[in-house]
Structure formats: structure tokens, C-alpha cells
Amino acid sequence: LWTRNAPPLGTEAISSIPHALAWLFTPTHWQEVGETLWYEATQSAIFWLALLPLTWLLYKGRAIKRAILITSEPLRRVQTDRFSHTLAGLALTALLALRWPLVLATLGWRLESSVVTTAFSKGVGFATIAISIGFFSLLFFALLCMPGGVADRHFRWTGAVLGLIRRNFAWATATLVPIAFTVALLFADPDIPFGLGLERISLVVLMLVLTLFVGRLIHPTHGVLQNYLSNHPEGWPNRLRHIWYTGTLAIPLGLSLLALAGFVYTAATLFESFVQQLWLLQALVILQQSILRWLGVTRRRLALQAALDHPGAVEPDTTSTNNPVTERRLELASLDEQTQRLLNAVIFVGALLGLWAIWSDVMPAFTRLQDITLWTYMGLVGGEEKIKNFSLASVAFILAIIALATIAARNLPALLEILLLARFSVSPGARYAIKTITAYVIIAAAAMLVFGTLGISWGRVQWLVAALSVGIGFGLQEIVANFISGIIILFERPVRVGDVVTIGQTTGTVTKIRIRATTVRNWDRQELLVPNKEFITGHLLNWTLSDSLNRIVIRLGVDYGDDVRLAMRLMAEAVKENEKVLKEPEPSFIFESFGDSSLLLQARCFVPEVDDRAPVTSDLQQAILDKFRAHGISLALLQRDIHLRASAPLEVRVRYDDFGTGRQEAPG
Numbered sequence: 001l002w003t004r005n006a007p008p009l010g011t012e013a014i015s016s017i018p019h020a021l022a023w024l025f026t027p028t029h030w031q032e033v034g035e036t037l038w039y040e041a042t043q044s045a046i047f048w049l050a051l052l053p054l055t056w057l058l059y060k061g062r063a064i065k066r067a068i069l070i071t072s073e074p075l076r077r078v079q080t081d082r083f084s085h086t087l088a089g090l091a092l093t094a095l096l097a098l099r100w101p102l103v104l105a106t107l108g109w110r111l112e113s114s115v116v117t118t119a120f121s122k123g124v125g126f127a128t129i130a131i132s133i134g135f136f137s138l139l140f141f142a143l144l145c146m147p148g149g150v151a152d153r154h155f156r157w158t159g160a161v162l163g164l165i166r167r168n169f170a171w172a173t174a175t176l177v178p179i180a181f182t183v184a185l186l187f188a189d190p191d192i193p194f195g196l197g198l199e200r201i202s203l204v205v206l207m208l209v210l211t212l213f214v215g216r217l218i219h220p221t222h223g224v225l226q227n228y229l230s231n232h233p234e235g236w237p238n239r240l241r242h243i244w245y246t247g248t249l250a251i252p253l254g255l256s257l258l259a260l261a262g263f264v265y266t267a268a269t270l271f272e273s274f275v276q277q278l279w280l281l282q283a284l285v286i287l288q289q290s291i292l293r294w295l296g297v298t299r300r301r302l303a304l305q306a307a308l309d310h311p312g313a314v315e316p317d318t319t320s321t322n323n324p325v326t327e328r329r330l331e332l333a334s335l336d337e338q339t340q341r342l343l344n345a346v347i348f349v350g351a352l353l354g355l356w357a358i359w360s361d362v363m364p365a366f367t368r369l370q371d372i373t374l375w376t377y378m379g380l381v382g383g384e385e386k387i388k389n390f391s392l393a394s395v396a397f398i399l400a401i402i403a404l405a406t407i408a409a410r411n412l413p414a415l416l417e418i419l420l421l422a423r424f425s426v427s428p429g430a431r432y433a434i435k436t437i438t439a440y441v442i443i444a445a446a447a448m449l450v451f452g453t454l455g456i457s458w459g460r461v462q463w464l465v466a467a468l469s470v471g472i473g474f475g476l477q478e479i480v481a482n483f484i485s486g487i488i489i490l491f492e493r494p495v496r497v498g499d500v501v502t503i504g505q506t507t508g509t510v511t512k513i514r515i516r517a518t519t520v521r522n523w524d525r526q527e528l529l530v531p532n533k534e535f536i537t538g539h540l541l542n543w544t545l546s547d548s549l550n551r552i553v554i555r556l557g558v559d560y561g562d563d564v565r566l567a568m569r570l571m572a573e574a575v576k577e578n579e580k581v582l583k584e585p586e587p588s589f590i591f592e593s594f595g596d597s598s599l600l601l602q603a604r605c606f607v608p609e610v611d612d613r614a615p616v617t618s619d620l621q622q623a624i625l626d627k628f629r630a631h632g633i634s635l636a637l638l639q640r641d642i643h644l645r646a647s648a649p650l651e652v653r654v655r656y657d658d659f660g661t662g663r664q665e666a667p668g
Contacts, residue, residue, distance in 0.1 A: 001269060001362060004262040006200070013197035020186070020198035029120040033111065036121045040110045050106045057099050064096045068143075072153035078304050083294045089150040090290070097140035105132040123188035130184040135177050137279055142169040144286070155289045161224050165217070172213040179206045187268065200259050207252040207259075207271060214278070215249050273358050280354040288347050295339055342411035349404065377455035394453050401453075405446030409439045436490055436513065478533070482516045485532035489513055495535050495542055500610045502541035503530055548609050549582070552617050554624070557598025557636040564591055564599055567633050571603045574623035580616045582606045598636030 007013070023029075040047040071089040074080035111117060111125030145151045145165045152162055183206055186199040217223050220241040229238040237244070251274055259267035370393040377388055413435030490513065495501055499510045501520060508522035517529045534540075543550065558567050568589050575587050587605035594600070603624075607616050628635065644650065 001266055002263070003265075005265045006262045008262045009197070009200055009260045013200065016197040017201065024182070024185070024198070032118045033121045033124050036111055036114050036117050037107065039116050040114055044110070044114075047110055050109075051103070054099065054103050054106060057095070058103070061096060061099060064092055068092045068096070068146075068150070069148045071150075072148060075153055078300050081297055081300065083297045086150065086154045086290060086293050086297075089154055090144075090286070093143050093150055094140055097136055097143050101132040101136035101139065104128045104135065108132070119189060123185050126188045127181050127184035131177055131180045133279075134180060134275065135173070137282060138169055138173045138176070141282060142166060142173065145169070151289075154293055158227065161227070164222075164224060168213060168216050172209070175209050176206065176213070179209060183268075200264055203259050203264070203268060203271070204256045207256040207267075210275075211249055211252045214252075215245075218245060218248065220245055269362055273362050276358045277355065280351070280358065284347055284351060284354075287350075288343065291343050292340075295343075339411065339415045342407065342415055345404075345407040345411070388455065390453075390455060398450050398453055401446050401449050405442055409442045412442065413438050478531070479516060482532045485536045486513060486515050486518075488536055489518070489532055494545070495540065499545065500543040502543070503534060503538070543610050549585075549606050550610050550613050551604060551606050552613060552620070554603045554617065554620055555592070555600065556624070557595055557600050558628075559634050559636045560599060562599070562633045564601070566631060567601060567628065570627040570631060570633070571601065571624055574620055574627055575603055575605050577623065578616060578619055580607050580612050581620075582608060595636070597638055 068089055071085045071092070074082065074085055105128065108125040108128030111121050111128065113125075114121070117125070142165070143149060145157070145162045147162075151157045151165075179202060183199070183202045186202060218225060220226070220229055220238075225237070229235075229241060232238055252271065255267040255271050255274070258270075370391050372392045373389045374392065374395070375390050377390065416435060416438055489495060495510055495513075495518065497510050497513060500507070501510060503520065506520060506522055506528050508520045508528065510518060511521050511527070512519040513532075517531050518535060520528045520530055522528065554571075558564065568591065572587070572589050575581055575589075581587060582605070585606050587603065589604075590602050592600040592602045603620070605620075607613060625635075
């Protein structure tokens with residue numbers, strides 16, 4: 001790769017350019033191309049079998065474009081917005097962009113494989129096939145950014161960015177495709193009688209045009225990243241903008257200098273990898289925007305569903321955390337943030353893997369880590385014990401596994417929860433259990449991969465595990481018991497996230513179920529960490545295990561002289577007038593007993609949620625009190641008889657005020 005295959009560009013190479021141009025534009029050569037295509041058109045049925053569908057596709061171009069615009073119509077309303085419309089738009093855009101590249105690839109295929117092809121015709125066929133992929137890439141991204149297209153209506157890119165992309169892709173397509181065709185045609189035949197002058201000049205021109213194209217697109221202050229960099233002034237992309245911008249442009253410029261210096265094969269090979277890197281970047285951008293679009297659609301649909309499920313909770317001021325719609329929005333915002341972190345990590349890892357796949361063949365130094373052995377061990381290869389090497393590449397693999405497992409365990413459950421919310425009616429407790437178990441599975445799989453890479457198999461460590469289990473049984477039995485209890489909780493689900501429980505003297509809501517302990521938040525917003533073992537072996541009162549219905553019991557006493565039937569009727573009216581009280585099970589009202597100083601009455605009714613318990617109790621008590629007062633029924637006061645004993649008579653005086661005159665009198 002790094003061997004000079006031509007002398008530096010000099011007078012001899014420049015003088016060969018006219019001969020190369022004459023060879024390139026010789027009418028006889030192009031007549032050979034025409035004759036080959038004519039032969040294929042008249043003698044080969046395969047030619048028409050391949051070309052006729054493409055002709056129909058060319059004819060349907062306007063209809064496909066209209067279909068792309070139609071996919072954006074359902075996006076106007078949340079009820080009709082679906083991610084499937086975006087997928088349809090992307091597929092139709094790809095189909096529209098494939099028309100001419102497929103025609104060129106088909107013609108090139110027949111020119112290369114025809115039985116009457118010549119050397120020049122074969123070279124033209126090779127060049128035509130070679131440029132078809134790049135031609136499709138340019139057309140696809142340009143059509144993606146057309147007015148009313150996917151980038152405009154689905155991805156919501158700004159008009160300035162779309163206009164910049166359309167302008168640059170228009171002139172780049174008209175310039176890069178013919179130059180790339182010329183370069184591929186000149187490099188198709190290594191036995192051309194003249195030197196590498198025209199090849200080098202055309203290759204350098206191609207690199208310079210591509211440098212101009214990329215430079216205009218990614219310019220920090222005038223390119224497509226302008227808004228992002230201005231909105232994140234403290235981010236690393238903005239701080240390092242001069243470094244990554246200059247470094248990106250330096251690659252094709254440096255390759256052009258290599259070509260001029262005589263390393264033509266080196267420059268052409270590395271330039272091909274650079275172009276593939278641009279294709280990878282384009283694919284990652286489309287993938288990232290598509291996933292963000294899916295997240296946006298899912299978030300809006302779930303927020304709409306929350307609003308429809310709780311129509312009374314939609315208030316102008318939704319800052320209260322007691323509002324169900326607000327709670328769902330906060331939950332979705334948190335899940336969305338975690339999913340975007342996962343998305344960024346996946347895009348980053350995908351970029352690294354793609355760069356490795358692109359550059360590893362042309363940069364053998366990337367594979368040298370495998371040759372640096374740190375130690376050897378016996379492992380199974382094809383069912384046989386063989387010596388295996390642990391190298392620096394193994395260390396890099398272990399570090400990558402740990403990093404990926406950490407990112408996945410923290411953020412993948414959020415994506416899983418969004419999928420469950422969007423597709424299935426799953427309770428919060430079940431979602432939490434699935435998320436936690438998924439995180440455990442990811443960690444366990446990563447540990448197995450790491451141990452396997454280190455050469456630590458179960459057969460080697462089983463005796464060590466057996467010895468450690470004895471120590472664990474004595475020293476860490478509580479931790480192990482809590483861990484096993486946590487697994488039982490997740491599967492058996494005696495308690496779930498969101499349940500209202502009473503354990504000991506504490507009543508509150510379960511907020512987290514961890515490996516060792518479960519968090520219960522009481523009504524004072526204090527968090528109690530309860531070992532998981534307590535939920536399995538101790539006494540637990542779960543208010544919402546099977547359903548969230550709760551019974552309210554109101555006890556009161558009225559005077560012995562009051563009308564009990566009237567009091568019970570008034571209690572029934574107050575209870576039935578409350579909208580939160582359920583009609584089924586039906587409320588009940590009983591005359592409980594004769595008290596020491598009152599007639600004891602009782603009202604029993606049910607409310608749908610535990611959160612309704614306190615406010616409904618307060619409302620009912622106030623309503624009953626108002627009705628009793630309006631009808632002259634008194635709530636009984638506590639009465640006591642006092643007996644005084646003394647050895648001598650006690651003098652008793654009763655004083656009272658005449659409030660009209662202020663005089664005080666005492667009876668004789």
C-alpha cells in the first residue's frame with residue numbers, strides 16, 4: 001500500500017495528458033460501446049428483462065414523488081401520526097433515487113459481461129458500475145431534503161439547512177459523477193500505453209472537488225451544523241470545531257499530495273475508504289434522525305393517551321406533580337432522555353465499528369494488537385483443548401464489552417419501557433420488573449463474555465466457587481438473602497413499583513426495587529430502605545396488590561334525643577352526592593351501637609384509588625357536618641359522672657354572670 005508506483009508528477013506525466021485525452025475521446029472506442037449495447041439489445045433477452053422494469057420505474061417517477069409528499073399529510077394530527085409513514089417516505093425516496101443508478105449499473109453489467117465486449121467497453125462498464133453507488137448516495141440525500149420530503153416534514157430540519165444541502169448536492173452531483181466516471185475508466189485498464197498523468201490529474205481534481213463539497217457542508221459557521229453549535233456553545237464539538245473541521249479537510253488534501261508525489265495507488269485506495277466513511281456518516285445520520293422521529297411519535301401518542309384517560313386532569317397549569325397528565329409527561333421526558341443517551345451511544349459504537357471495518361484492511365496496524373500476546377491458556381476450540389492467546393486485542397475487547405454493558409444496563413431498559421408503553425397495556429410494576437430483569441441479563445451476559453475472554457471457564461473456578469460459597473453462607477448470608485428475595489419479588493410480585501404498602505409502622509409508595517433493598521416513600525416524602533427479605537418473610541400489607549379499591553369508614557355519634565333515621569338518611573345523601581364514591585360496591589350505613597354518651601353510627605363506602613382516600617374522607621365529614629347542622633342534629637359530646645367523697649360536708653357555690661348587666665349573683 002505504501003509503495004510508490006509512479007514518479008512524482010513532472011513534465012513527462014504532463015506531456016502524456018494529450019495522448020490520454022485523445023485515447024479517452026476516440027470515436028472508435030465509443031462506437032465499440034454502442035455496438036456492444038446494440039448487440040445486447042437485439043440478441044440478449046436478459047438485457048430487456050433487466051431494463052424494462054427500470055423503464056417502468058422511470059415512468060412512475062412523478063407518481064412516486066407525489067406519494068412521498070402524501071406520506072407527510074397524516075403528520076398534521078397526533079391521532080393519525082405514525083412512524084410507519086416515515087418508513088414509507090424513506091422507502092419511496094430510496095426507490096426514487098434508485099432509478100438512474102440502477103439503469104447505469106444495468107448497462108455497465110451488460111457491457112462487462114457481453115460476449116462481444118472490448119477492452120474499452122469493459123472499462124466503461126466497470127466505471128459505470130463503480131459510480132452507481134456514489135450516484136445513488138448523492139441522489140438519495142438530495143431527494144431526502146426536497147421541499148415536502150422526509151427531512152422537511154418528518155425530521156423537521158430547518159429551511160436554511162435544507163436549502164444549503166440542496167444547493168451543494170445539486171452542483172456536487174453534476175460535478176463529482178462525471179469526474180468519478182473518468183477516474184474509474186482510466187484506472188480500469190492498467191495496461192494503458194501512456195503514463196499516469198491524466199489519471200493523477202483527474203484523481204486530484206476529484207479529491208479537491210470533494211474537499212470543497214464537504215467543507216461547505218460542515219463549515220462551523222455556515223454549514224449544516226451551525227444551529228447545533230450555536231445552541232451548544234460549551235459542548236466539545238463547538239470547542240474543537242477548528243480541529244475536526246481542519247482534520248476532515250486535511251484527509252483528501254493530503255491524499256491529493258500523495259498522488260502528486262507518486263503514491264497513486266495509495267491515494268486512490270485511501271480515498272475510496274474516505275468516501276465509504278462519508279457513506280457511513282450519511283447512513284448514521286438517517287438512522288439517528290429516524291429513531292428520534294420514532295421517539296417523538298411515541299411520546300406524543302402516549303401523552304395524548306394520558307390526556308384521554310384523565311380528561312379532568314388537563315388544566316392550564318399542569319405544574320402540579322399530582323396531575324396524572326403531568327406525571328406521564330415527566331415520566332416520558334425521563335425515558336426519552338435515557339433513550340437518547342442510548343441512541344447516542346449506539347451511534348457512536350456503530351461509527352467506531354464502521355470505521356474499523358472500512359480502515360482495518362488498508363491500515364494493517366489496526367490489527368497488530370492481536371499479535372501482542374500477554375499470556376496463553378488452554379481453551380476449547382471445536383470441542384478440543386488447544387492453546388489460546390490472550391492479547392492486547394482481548395484487553396480492548398473486554399474494555400469494550402464493559403463499556404457497552406454499562407451503557408446498555410443503564411439505558412436499554414428505558415427503550416424497552418417505551419416499547420411496552422407503546423405496544424402493550426402493562427402496569428408500572430410489570431414494566432419495572434421487566435426493566436430490572438433485562439438489566440440483570442445484560443450484566444450476566446457481559447460477565448460471561450469477559451470471563452470467557454479471560455479464559456476462565458466454569459470447570460476452572462467451580463472449586464473456588466464452592467469454597468467461597470461456604471464463606472458467603474456465613475458472612476454474606478443477609479446480602480445473599482436480600483438479593484434472592486429481590487429476584488423473588490420481581491417474579492412473584494408481592495409488591496411492585498407504585499404499590500401502596502404498610503410495613504411495620506410505615507405506610508407509603510414503593511418507588512424502587514433494588515438488588516438489596518426496596519425503597520418506600522411515606523406521605524412525608526421520607527424514603528425508607530427496607531431489606532428485600534422483609535417483604536418475603538415478614539408481615540406486609542399491600543393496599544393495591546390485586547386492585548386499588550379502598551374502603552372508607554366514618555364513625556360518629558349523635559345525642560340520644562336525636563332522630564337516628566334522619567341522621568342516617570343525611571349521611572347517605574352526603575356520601576352519594578360525592579362523585580369519587582363508587583356506586584358499586586354499594587355504600588352501607590349502620591346503627592352500630594349504644595354508646596356511653598351517644599348513639600354510634602357508621603358509614604362505609606369505596607373509592608377507586610388510595611390517593612382518593614384522604615380527600616374524600618375530608619369531603620364526606622364536612623358534608624355530613626353541614627347537613628347535621630342544617631337539620632338540628634348534634635354530634636354528641638363526651639359525658640362523665642363525677643362522684644365526690646369527703647369526711648365533712650363540702651360547700652358548693654355557683655356563680656354566674658348576668659351578661660346583660662354585668663352583675664354577679666349567687667343563690668342563697
